[in-house]
Amino acid sequence: MIVYGDARSGNCYKIALLANHLDIALEWREIDVLSGQTRQGWFRRINPYGKLPVVELNTGEHLAESNAILVHLAQDSAWWPAQRLAQARVLQWLFWEQYSHEPYIATSRFWLSISGEPDRYRVQLADRRPGALAALDCLETHLATHHWLVGDTPTIADIALYAYTHVADEAGFDLTPCPAIRRWLERVRSIPGHLPMRTPGPPWTPPCTDSH
Ligand SMILES: N[C@@H](CCC(=O)N[C@@H](CS)C(=O)NCC(=O)O)C(=O)O
Missing domain, CATH: 3.40.30.10 (Glutaredoxin)
Incomplete structure:
Protein backbone atom coordinates (compact mmCIF):
# COMPACT_ATOMS: atom_id res chain seq x y z
CA MET A 1 0.00 0.00 0.00
CA GLN A 75 -11.76 -4.88 9.01
CA ASP A 76 -11.35 -8.53 10.06
CA SER A 77 -8.75 -7.56 12.68
CA ALA A 78 -8.93 -7.23 16.46
CA TRP A 79 -8.81 -3.44 16.01
CA TRP A 80 -12.40 -3.43 14.69
CA PRO A 81 -14.92 -5.09 17.01
CA ALA A 82 -17.23 -7.80 15.73
CA GLN A 83 -20.31 -6.64 17.59
CA ARG A 84 -22.59 -4.09 15.89
CA LEU A 85 -23.03 -1.70 18.82
CA ALA A 86 -19.30 -1.77 19.57
CA GLN A 87 -18.63 -0.90 15.91
CA ALA A 88 -20.98 2.06 16.22
CA ARG A 89 -19.25 3.14 19.43
CA VAL A 90 -15.89 3.09 17.63
CA LEU A 91 -17.42 5.28 14.90
CA GLN A 92 -18.84 7.53 17.63
CA TRP A 93 -15.28 8.24 18.84
CA LEU A 94 -13.94 8.61 15.28
CA PHE A 95 -16.59 11.21 14.42
CA TRP A 96 -16.04 12.95 17.75
CA GLU A 97 -12.29 13.04 17.10
CA GLN A 98 -12.82 14.81 13.78
CA TYR A 99 -15.43 17.29 15.02
CA SER A 100 -14.55 17.99 18.66
CA HIS A 101 -10.85 17.11 19.15
CA GLU A 102 -8.81 17.41 15.94
CA PRO A 103 -10.05 20.92 14.95
CA TYR A 104 -8.89 22.22 18.34
CA ILE A 105 -5.79 20.22 19.27
CA ALA A 106 -4.37 19.32 15.85
CA THR A 107 -5.02 22.76 14.41
CA SER A 108 -3.47 24.49 17.43
CA ARG A 109 -0.44 22.20 17.11
CA PHE A 110 -0.11 23.09 13.43
CA TRP A 111 -0.22 26.82 14.15
CA LEU A 112 2.08 26.62 17.18
CA SER A 113 4.66 24.00 16.21
CA ILE A 114 4.55 23.40 12.45
CA SER A 115 3.50 26.57 10.62
CA GLY A 116 6.76 28.33 11.52
CA GLU A 117 4.84 31.53 12.33
CA PRO A 118 3.01 30.95 15.66
CA ASP A 119 2.71 34.70 16.36
CA ARG A 120 0.56 35.11 13.29
CA TYR A 121 -2.00 32.72 14.84
CA ARG A 122 -2.12 34.16 18.36
CA VAL A 123 -5.83 35.12 18.11
CA GLN A 124 -6.88 31.81 16.54
CA LEU A 125 -4.90 29.87 19.18
CA ALA A 126 -6.73 31.67 21.99
CA ASP A 127 -10.02 31.06 20.21
CA ARG A 128 -9.49 27.28 19.96
CA ARG A 129 -8.25 26.85 23.54
CA PRO A 130 -11.62 26.31 25.27
CA GLY A 131 -12.61 23.66 22.69
CA ALA A 132 -9.32 21.83 23.17
CA LEU A 133 -9.67 21.88 26.96
CA ALA A 134 -13.25 20.59 26.65
CA ALA A 135 -12.04 17.71 24.44
CA LEU A 136 -9.31 16.79 26.93
CA ASP A 137 -11.79 16.98 29.80
CA CYS A 138 -14.17 14.64 27.96
CA LEU A 139 -11.37 12.13 27.30
CA GLU A 140 -10.10 12.36 30.88
CA THR A 141 -13.60 11.68 32.28
CA HIS A 142 -14.13 8.65 30.04
CA LEU A 143 -10.67 7.19 30.62
CA ALA A 144 -10.95 7.59 34.39
CA THR A 145 -13.31 4.58 34.31
CA HIS A 146 -12.29 2.81 31.07
CA HIS A 147 -9.03 1.14 30.05
CA TRP A 148 -9.73 1.58 26.34
CA LEU A 149 -12.14 3.88 24.55
CA VAL A 150 -14.45 1.02 23.51
CA GLY A 151 -14.71 -2.38 25.16
CA ASP A 152 -11.94 -4.35 26.83
CA THR A 153 -9.31 -4.26 24.09
CA PRO A 154 -7.75 -1.49 21.98
CA THR A 155 -9.55 -0.49 18.79
CA ILE A 156 -8.96 2.03 16.04
CA ALA A 157 -10.73 4.55 18.29
CA ASP A 158 -7.63 4.42 20.53
CA ILE A 159 -5.34 4.88 17.52
CA ALA A 160 -7.36 7.84 16.18
CA LEU A 161 -7.39 9.61 19.55
CA TYR A 162 -3.81 8.75 20.44
CA ALA A 163 -2.49 10.46 17.31
CA TYR A 164 -2.97 14.06 18.43
CA THR A 165 -3.48 13.56 22.19
CA HIS A 166 0.08 12.26 22.66
CA VAL A 167 1.46 15.46 21.14
CA ALA A 168 -0.96 17.81 22.92
CA ASP A 169 2.06 19.55 24.50
CA GLU A 170 3.07 20.70 20.98
CA ALA A 171 -0.36 22.34 20.78
CA GLY A 172 0.24 24.15 24.09
CA PHE A 173 -1.63 21.72 26.35
CA ASP A 174 0.05 20.25 29.41
CA LEU A 175 -1.35 16.82 30.28
CA THR A 176 -0.08 16.90 33.89
CA PRO A 177 -3.62 17.51 35.22
CA CYS A 178 -4.93 14.54 33.16
CA PRO A 179 -3.68 11.38 34.92
CA ALA A 180 -6.19 9.05 33.24
CA ILE A 181 -5.16 10.27 29.78
CA ARG A 182 -1.48 9.85 30.66
CA ARG A 183 -2.03 6.27 31.87
CA TRP A 184 -3.99 5.48 28.68
CA LEU A 185 -1.24 7.00 26.47
CA GLU A 186 1.21 4.71 28.23
CA ARG A 187 -1.07 1.70 27.65
CA VAL A 188 -1.29 2.52 23.93
CA ARG A 189 2.51 2.89 23.75
CA SER A 190 2.94 -0.50 25.46
CA ILE A 191 0.97 -2.46 22.85
CA PRO A 192 3.45 -4.70 20.99
CA GLY A 193 4.02 -3.31 17.50
CA HIS A 194 3.74 0.33 18.60
CA LEU A 195 5.40 2.80 16.27
CA PRO A 196 6.42 6.28 17.46
CA MET A 197 5.72 9.32 15.31
CA ARG A 198 8.71 9.86 13.01
CA THR A 199 10.45 12.98 11.79
CA PRO A 200 9.93 13.55 8.05
CA GLY A 201 12.29 11.94 5.56
CA PRO A 202 13.18 13.55 2.23
CA PRO A 203 10.17 14.82 0.26
CA TRP A 204 8.80 12.57 -2.46
CA THR A 205 8.84 14.09 -5.93
CA PRO A 206 5.76 13.47 -8.08
CA PRO A 207 6.56 12.31 -11.63
CA CYS A 208 4.64 15.25 -13.09
CA THR A 209 4.35 18.55 -11.19
CA ASP A 210 1.51 20.12 -13.17
CA SER A 211 -0.33 22.88 -11.34
CA HIS A 212 -3.77 22.45 -12.93
N1 LIG B 1 -10.28 15.06 7.96
C1 LIG B 1 -9.01 14.84 7.34
C2 LIG B 1 -8.10 16.01 7.68
C3 LIG B 1 -6.86 15.96 6.84
C4 LIG B 1 -5.99 17.17 7.03
O1 LIG B 1 -6.39 18.20 7.61
N2 LIG B 1 -4.78 17.05 6.50
C5 LIG B 1 -3.80 18.10 6.60
C6 LIG B 1 -2.55 17.53 7.24
S1 LIG B 1 -2.91 16.93 8.86
C7 LIG B 1 -3.44 18.58 5.20
O2 LIG B 1 -3.35 17.80 4.28
N3 LIG B 1 -3.20 19.88 5.02
C8 LIG B 1 -2.74 20.38 3.76
C9 LIG B 1 -3.64 21.38 3.16
O3 LIG B 1 -4.67 21.71 3.78
O4 LIG B 1 -3.32 21.84 2.06
C10 LIG B 1 -8.40 13.50 7.77
O5 LIG B 1 -8.68 13.06 8.88
O6 LIG B 1 -7.67 12.88 6.98
Whole structure:
Protein backbone atom coordinates (compact mmCIF):
# COMPACT_ATOMS: atom_id res chain seq x y z
CA MET A 1 0.00 0.00 0.00
CA ILE A 2 1.24 3.49 -0.81
CA VAL A 3 0.68 6.32 1.69
CA TYR A 4 0.93 9.97 0.74
CA GLY A 5 1.57 11.66 4.05
CA ASP A 6 3.49 14.23 6.06
CA ALA A 7 5.25 12.42 8.92
CA ARG A 8 4.54 15.35 11.29
CA SER A 9 0.79 14.99 10.79
CA GLY A 10 -1.17 13.01 13.37
CA ASN A 11 -3.80 12.15 10.75
CA CYS A 12 -1.05 10.54 8.63
CA TYR A 13 0.58 8.93 11.67
CA LYS A 14 -2.69 7.07 12.43
CA ILE A 15 -2.20 5.10 9.20
CA ALA A 16 1.46 4.26 9.87
CA LEU A 17 0.64 3.14 13.41
CA LEU A 18 -2.24 0.85 12.47
CA ALA A 19 -0.33 -0.55 9.47
CA ASN A 20 2.55 -1.44 11.79
CA HIS A 21 0.20 -3.28 14.15
CA LEU A 22 -1.35 -5.14 11.22
CA ASP A 23 1.97 -5.92 9.52
CA ILE A 24 0.91 -4.10 6.37
CA ALA A 25 3.93 -3.06 4.29
CA LEU A 26 3.86 0.61 3.38
CA GLU A 27 5.55 2.73 0.77
CA TRP A 28 5.51 6.15 2.42
CA ARG A 29 5.57 9.12 0.01
CA GLU A 30 6.52 12.14 2.09
CA ILE A 31 4.58 15.28 1.13
CA ASP A 32 5.29 18.51 3.04
CA VAL A 33 1.89 20.04 3.97
CA LEU A 34 3.48 23.47 3.63
CA SER A 35 4.79 22.83 0.10
CA GLY A 36 1.52 23.47 -1.74
CA GLN A 37 1.61 19.98 -3.35
CA THR A 38 -1.86 19.17 -1.96
CA ARG A 39 -3.29 21.93 -4.15
CA GLN A 40 -1.67 20.71 -7.36
CA GLY A 41 -3.50 18.88 -10.11
CA TRP A 42 -1.79 15.50 -9.63
CA PHE A 43 -2.78 15.49 -5.97
CA ARG A 44 -6.37 16.69 -6.56
CA ARG A 45 -6.80 13.78 -8.93
CA ILE A 46 -6.05 11.29 -6.16
CA ASN A 47 -7.87 13.30 -3.47
CA PRO A 48 -10.26 16.06 -4.58
CA TYR A 49 -10.41 17.27 -0.93
CA GLY A 50 -6.73 18.25 -1.25
CA LYS A 51 -5.70 16.80 2.11
CA LEU A 52 -3.24 14.24 3.44
CA PRO A 53 -3.29 11.34 4.13
CA VAL A 54 -4.31 9.47 1.00
CA VAL A 55 -3.61 5.79 0.46
CA GLU A 56 -3.30 3.90 -2.78
CA LEU A 57 -4.62 0.39 -2.23
CA ASN A 58 -3.23 -2.69 -3.95
CA THR A 59 -6.12 -2.41 -6.43
CA GLY A 60 -4.81 1.02 -7.51
CA GLU A 61 -7.83 2.77 -5.92
CA HIS A 62 -7.33 5.79 -3.66
CA LEU A 63 -8.89 6.42 -0.27
CA ALA A 64 -8.72 9.62 1.80
CA GLU A 65 -9.82 10.73 5.29
CA SER A 66 -7.66 9.22 8.01
CA ASN A 67 -10.47 7.65 10.00
CA ALA A 68 -12.10 6.13 6.89
CA ILE A 69 -8.71 4.59 6.07
CA LEU A 70 -8.48 3.16 9.61
CA VAL A 71 -11.95 1.59 9.24
CA HIS A 72 -11.00 0.08 5.88
CA LEU A 73 -7.70 -1.38 7.09
CA ALA A 74 -9.00 -2.67 10.43
CA GLN A 75 -11.76 -4.88 9.01
CA ASP A 76 -11.35 -8.53 10.06
CA SER A 77 -8.75 -7.56 12.68
CA ALA A 78 -8.93 -7.23 16.46
CA TRP A 79 -8.81 -3.44 16.01
CA TRP A 80 -12.40 -3.43 14.69
CA PRO A 81 -14.92 -5.09 17.01
CA ALA A 82 -17.23 -7.80 15.73
CA GLN A 83 -20.31 -6.64 17.59
CA ARG A 84 -22.59 -4.09 15.89
CA LEU A 85 -23.03 -1.70 18.82
CA ALA A 86 -19.30 -1.77 19.57
CA GLN A 87 -18.63 -0.90 15.91
CA ALA A 88 -20.98 2.06 16.22
CA ARG A 89 -19.25 3.14 19.43
CA VAL A 90 -15.89 3.09 17.63
CA LEU A 91 -17.42 5.28 14.90
CA GLN A 92 -18.84 7.53 17.63
CA TRP A 93 -15.28 8.24 18.84
CA LEU A 94 -13.94 8.61 15.28
CA PHE A 95 -16.59 11.21 14.42
CA TRP A 96 -16.04 12.95 17.75
CA GLU A 97 -12.29 13.04 17.10
CA GLN A 98 -12.82 14.81 13.78
CA TYR A 99 -15.43 17.29 15.02
CA SER A 100 -14.55 17.99 18.66
CA HIS A 101 -10.85 17.11 19.15
CA GLU A 102 -8.81 17.41 15.94
CA PRO A 103 -10.05 20.92 14.95
CA TYR A 104 -8.89 22.22 18.34
CA ILE A 105 -5.79 20.22 19.27
CA ALA A 106 -4.37 19.32 15.85
CA THR A 107 -5.02 22.76 14.41
CA SER A 108 -3.47 24.49 17.43
CA ARG A 109 -0.44 22.20 17.11
CA PHE A 110 -0.11 23.09 13.43
CA TRP A 111 -0.22 26.82 14.15
CA LEU A 112 2.08 26.62 17.18
CA SER A 113 4.66 24.00 16.21
CA ILE A 114 4.55 23.40 12.45
CA SER A 115 3.50 26.57 10.62
CA GLY A 116 6.76 28.33 11.52
CA GLU A 117 4.84 31.53 12.33
CA PRO A 118 3.01 30.95 15.66
CA ASP A 119 2.71 34.70 16.36
CA ARG A 120 0.56 35.11 13.29
CA TYR A 121 -2.00 32.72 14.84
CA ARG A 122 -2.12 34.16 18.36
CA VAL A 123 -5.83 35.12 18.11
CA GLN A 124 -6.88 31.81 16.54
CA LEU A 125 -4.90 29.87 19.18
CA ALA A 126 -6.73 31.67 21.99
CA ASP A 127 -10.02 31.06 20.21
CA ARG A 128 -9.49 27.28 19.96
CA ARG A 129 -8.25 26.85 23.54
CA PRO A 130 -11.62 26.31 25.27
CA GLY A 131 -12.61 23.66 22.69
CA ALA A 132 -9.32 21.83 23.17
CA LEU A 133 -9.67 21.88 26.96
CA ALA A 134 -13.25 20.59 26.65
CA ALA A 135 -12.04 17.71 24.44
CA LEU A 136 -9.31 16.79 26.93
CA ASP A 137 -11.79 16.98 29.80
CA CYS A 138 -14.17 14.64 27.96
CA LEU A 139 -11.37 12.13 27.30
CA GLU A 140 -10.10 12.36 30.88
CA THR A 141 -13.60 11.68 32.28
CA HIS A 142 -14.13 8.65 30.04
CA LEU A 143 -10.67 7.19 30.62
CA ALA A 144 -10.95 7.59 34.39
CA THR A 145 -13.31 4.58 34.31
CA HIS A 146 -12.29 2.81 31.07
CA HIS A 147 -9.03 1.14 30.05
CA TRP A 148 -9.73 1.58 26.34
CA LEU A 149 -12.14 3.88 24.55
CA VAL A 150 -14.45 1.02 23.51
CA GLY A 151 -14.71 -2.38 25.16
CA ASP A 152 -11.94 -4.35 26.83
CA THR A 153 -9.31 -4.26 24.09
CA PRO A 154 -7.75 -1.49 21.98
CA THR A 155 -9.55 -0.49 18.79
CA ILE A 156 -8.96 2.03 16.04
CA ALA A 157 -10.73 4.55 18.29
CA ASP A 158 -7.63 4.42 20.53
CA ILE A 159 -5.34 4.88 17.52
CA ALA A 160 -7.36 7.84 16.18
CA LEU A 161 -7.39 9.61 19.55
CA TYR A 162 -3.81 8.75 20.44
CA ALA A 163 -2.49 10.46 17.31
CA TYR A 164 -2.97 14.06 18.43
CA THR A 165 -3.48 13.56 22.19
CA HIS A 166 0.08 12.26 22.66
CA VAL A 167 1.46 15.46 21.14
CA ALA A 168 -0.96 17.81 22.92
CA ASP A 169 2.06 19.55 24.50
CA GLU A 170 3.07 20.70 20.98
CA ALA A 171 -0.36 22.34 20.78
CA GLY A 172 0.24 24.15 24.09
CA PHE A 173 -1.63 21.72 26.35
CA ASP A 174 0.05 20.25 29.41
CA LEU A 175 -1.35 16.82 30.28
CA THR A 176 -0.08 16.90 33.89
CA PRO A 177 -3.62 17.51 35.22
CA CYS A 178 -4.93 14.54 33.16
CA PRO A 179 -3.68 11.38 34.92
CA ALA A 180 -6.19 9.05 33.24
CA ILE A 181 -5.16 10.27 29.78
CA ARG A 182 -1.48 9.85 30.66
CA ARG A 183 -2.03 6.27 31.87
CA TRP A 184 -3.99 5.48 28.68
CA LEU A 185 -1.24 7.00 26.47
CA GLU A 186 1.21 4.71 28.23
CA ARG A 187 -1.07 1.70 27.65
CA VAL A 188 -1.29 2.52 23.93
CA ARG A 189 2.51 2.89 23.75
CA SER A 190 2.94 -0.50 25.46
CA ILE A 191 0.97 -2.46 22.85
CA PRO A 192 3.45 -4.70 20.99
CA GLY A 193 4.02 -3.31 17.50
CA HIS A 194 3.74 0.33 18.60
CA LEU A 195 5.40 2.80 16.27
CA PRO A 196 6.42 6.28 17.46
CA MET A 197 5.72 9.32 15.31
CA ARG A 198 8.71 9.86 13.01
CA THR A 199 10.45 12.98 11.79
CA PRO A 200 9.93 13.55 8.05
CA GLY A 201 12.29 11.94 5.56
CA PRO A 202 13.18 13.55 2.23
CA PRO A 203 10.17 14.82 0.26
CA TRP A 204 8.80 12.57 -2.46
CA THR A 205 8.84 14.09 -5.93
CA PRO A 206 5.76 13.47 -8.08
CA PRO A 207 6.56 12.31 -11.63
CA CYS A 208 4.64 15.25 -13.09
CA THR A 209 4.35 18.55 -11.19
CA ASP A 210 1.51 20.12 -13.17
CA SER A 211 -0.33 22.88 -11.34
CA HIS A 212 -3.77 22.45 -12.93
N1 LIG B 1 -10.28 15.06 7.96
C1 LIG B 1 -9.01 14.84 7.34
C2 LIG B 1 -8.10 16.01 7.68
C3 LIG B 1 -6.86 15.96 6.84
C4 LIG B 1 -5.99 17.17 7.03
O1 LIG B 1 -6.39 18.20 7.61
N2 LIG B 1 -4.78 17.05 6.50
C5 LIG B 1 -3.80 18.10 6.60
C6 LIG B 1 -2.55 17.53 7.24
S1 LIG B 1 -2.91 16.93 8.86
C7 LIG B 1 -3.44 18.58 5.20
O2 LIG B 1 -3.35 17.80 4.28
N3 LIG B 1 -3.20 19.88 5.02
C8 LIG B 1 -2.74 20.38 3.76
C9 LIG B 1 -3.64 21.38 3.16
O3 LIG B 1 -4.67 21.71 3.78
O4 LIG B 1 -3.32 21.84 2.06
C10 LIG B 1 -8.40 13.50 7.77
O5 LIG B 1 -8.68 13.06 8.88
O6 LIG B 1 -7.67 12.88 6.98
